[in-house]
Amino acid sequence: MQTTQLSAPPSLGRLYVRAAGRAAADAVVRRRRPRDLPDRQVVVTGHRIPAEAVTAWRGAVGSADPADLPSVLVHTQVFGAAMELMADPEFPLPLPGLVHLSNTVLHHRPVPAETALRVTARAVGLVPHHAGTAVDVVVTVEGPGDDGEEALLWEGVSRYLAKGLHLSGLRPERPARPDFVPPTPTAQWRFGTGAGRRYAGVSGDWNPIHLTSVSARLFGMKGAIAHGMFLAARMLEGREPAGAGFRWHIDFEAPVVLPTTVAVRYEPRPDGGTRVCGWDARRRRPHFSGEITPLES
Template identity: 45%
Template sequence: MSRREVRMDSVPALPRLYAEALAHQVRSKLTGSGGEQVLPAVEHVVSGVRPEVPRLEAYQALVGDTVRSTLPSVFVHGTVFPVAMSVLAARDFPLPLLGMVHLSNQVEHLRPIGVDETLDVRAWAEKLRDHHAGTAVDVVCEASIAGDVVWVGTSTYLAKGVWSGPKPERRGDREPFTAPRQTGAWRLGAGTGREYAAVLGDYNPIHLGALPARALGMKRQIAHGMFLAGKALAQTAPRAGGYHWDIVFEAPVLLPSTVAFGVTTTDALLSFEGWNAAKGRRHFRGAVRPL
């Protein structure tokens, strides 16, 4: 599909995007049923994006990653994330951004990316589709260096309770969870979401405190999915060469909380899981493999 380029001078600020999204939602007549939902045929483009070293160092300290001169994959995601969010926050985007649930990520980290390299970023939305709990959409973000693609991330989000037609039936039951061997435990405080937001700028209200989270349908504030992915990859991602990684989020991590964590190795594949040991409920699962 041909997409029209929307060029921006710089990476937009996430707080401004969330404020714009809130204004759009207040004005919107979207009721959650009826009406055709169509994705805009656009891609947002920003050139000359430079990673910020102090931000990188703060990220490495926050998730327990190794201090090095190449960029962790989730830090790349955080750097380009506002470009992707600008697609979702646009007035012509058919789904409400605020309250949207993060379902999964698929990432190709094609080669090590140096902290001194400059990224050209483009992002677009695709594959709008029905889900038993609402409407799902993929947001693709691509980072290039001197014309060569070095990182491609696909994030899948869910607009809960929003359908373009009849609500589809749920297909099958979730498989019962059997915990793997536990290799660690993450003790996450109530301010974890605010700490991640301070580093990478993602001030989505569902992560910041109990009151804004409840206003958007959560029991209390939840951890950022990409913070959890960053902690998992700090223990599993290779330090040299390219790699593929993915993560699926099954249940939110309410803050404060303790997350049990386990890693399983099968040939070149590293699988990881995080779960609530007291309730026997999995929060996320994922895998890493070298390219």
């Protein structure tokens, strides 16, 4: 396997620009991308999540303990490694236009700020989808464990969809969707017009679909939409156990067009976990469903 070694995760903004330029050039010359994933991983060694990122998170998103960072804050600070992988011209799915379908994270141990970490990103599989082709991208974070030895602290799998691109020739049928019956909400989240820009400021994700209604409409959206990982951060706010040792998952459905109010329900499970769902109360459309569960010791 080819390994690309970096000393810091690259800027997401620069990667978006580079990928957009590559996609435009491909369209002009009608270049065909490879149909298989490259045998490549991106490794960032000695990466330190800066104290400034913790301060910015507190101002824009929620609470953050520098000794035990919020799970989604970790994601924002290491995801550049995955973006470097997906921005590669030899990656089979073009980065511009990818739709975020889901995230699963196992947060094994606390991830501290200002501590040397090893971040590894790799794509592990292409998945046929009724609307195109999806890819699973895995990011792992290693650092000092309880005994000071190198240990796996955090690992996440993000699934992205390239609409209309059927690489395998397989076109699974669209699964039947049961009618959504909104439950009784236990919370409401209000998102203002600038929510996407505010989260972009702390995450580095300046995708135009999140910034303004004008820029979002250029990419086929009805207006600026909230970042999926901002929804994940709100879902986890105040519910991450101290000392880590938990798993969370989120599936994204209808985009959250800004400004809006999202109705939310948290429902305890017998195993100590929590089910979560968020929806548009006026249109009765689900935005996401998720769960937070403790890891078995």
